[in-house]
């Protein structure tokens with residue numbers, strides 16, 4: 001037997017994307033976004049309502065996307081509840097520090113180790129943000145012995161919209177594009 005739950009925004013799991021932007025005066029802001037993902041091989045999509053972040057995007061044409069982690073789960077939630085439009089010291093309250101990207105006019109969050117650096121391509125016909133990935137940077141602390149990104153060291157969290165919770169991404173259970181071949 002299965003139980004029906006009508007219609008809900010329950011695509012699970014959802015990412016915890018922390019969007020970094022500068023305002024027209026160069027002040028950094030970050031916000032939490034769950035509704036987003038890969039759009040083309042080198043592009044991302046974000047489904048955004050009007051925020052200080054969208055105002056900033058229109059002003060600068062650039063943003064960064066970092067991935068929320070266990071150590072900063074509370075700060076990631078906070079930046080999804082407070083707006084820089086209302087809280088001028090939002091970044092200080094979150095405990096986030098930033099460094100300007102060398103590739104785009106947008107801030108990298110020092111505390112979050114993996115970041116996509118993106119140019120705004122457009123707000124599409126549905127009002128969604130389409131961004132071009134121009135660089136991906138990672139803090140050395142999440143690299144393995146060969147200098148590759150070790151996602152196990154990222155301690156990434158996901159958003160669970162069903163229980164309104166953040167959960168940690170867990171162990172590797174199979175090799176992608178590989179282990180399925182055993183059934184071919």
Ligand SMILES: Cc1cc2nc3c(=O)[nH]c(=O)nc-3n(C[C@H](O)[C@H](O)[C@H](O)COP(=O)(O)O)c2cc1C
Nearest residue numbers: 031032033034035048049051052053080082083084
């Ligand atoms: C878990 C979570 C997910 C969110 N996802 C989105 C989203 O996908 N799109 C959106 O427009 N707002 C989303 N928000 C709300 C914004 O992060 C929030 O309105 C934030 O305060 C905007 O900050 P700003 O005005 O400083 O840009 C989310 C908030 C949380 C807590």
